Amino acid sequence: VQLQASGGGLVQAGGSLRLSCAASGRTFRSYTVGWFRQAPGKEREFVAAISWDAISTDYADSVKGRFTISSDNAKNTVYLQMNSLKPEDTAVYYCAAAKRTLYGSSKKLVYEYENWGQGTQVTVSS
Numbered sequence: 001v002q003l004q005a006s007g008g009g010l011v012q013a014g015g016s017l018r019l020s021c022a023a024s025g026r027t028f029r030s031y032t033v034g035w036f037r038q039a040p041g042k043e044r045e046f047v048a049a050i051s052w053d054a055i056s057t058d059y060a061d062s063v064k065g066r067f068t069i070s071s072d073n074a075k076n077t078v079y080l081q082m083n084s085l086k087p088e089d090t091a092v093y094y095c096a097a098a099k100r101t102l103y104g105s106s107k108k109l110v111y112e113y114e115n116w117g118q119g120t121q122v123t124v125s126s
Contacts, residue, residue: 001025001115005095008120011085015124019080021095021117028052028071032102033078034113035069037091037122044094046108050078051101058107063089085124092119 007019021033034049048069049058057069068081078095096113106112 001028001031001097003095003097003115003117005093005117005120008093008122010123010125013085013087013124013126015085016081016083017085017122019082019093019095019120019122021078021080023076023078023097027076028073028078028097030100032098032100032107032113033071034096034098034107035078035080035093036096036110037089037093038119039091042091044110046110047093048080049102049107060108082122085122087124087126090122090124092121094119 002024004022011017029052031052035047036044037047038044046060047063050069050071054071066084071078095117097115098113102112
């Protein structure tokens with residue numbers, strides 16, 4: 001599956017953005033889709049994940065209550081709604097897909113995901 005991330009941009013602190021991750025080549029059925037981010041000089045870190053049936057979602061503690069991951073299977077697209085953005089949310093955001101259902105802490109591991117999008121820059125100004 002090929003992934004295309006979009007929706008990044010420049011926003012002031014407290015603002016909102018919605019990222020999209022569109023899949024082509026096949027559907028997300030049976031996949032786990034995750035969002036990760038990487039700030040300059042830092043390791044790539046988990047942000048959120050969703051099961052293909054949208055029953056299970058997980059979030060990093062740093063974004064809980066502010067970010068929401070969702071999916072539209074008809075459009076083969078996963079979204080990340082980001083509200084109350086902070087300067088520390090500034091990073092390149094990547095969507096990724098694993099070819100199976102991931103459970104527990106495995107959702108947070110970069111190496112569990114085989115397919116990655118190209119990344120979209122999110123910059124939050126103070």
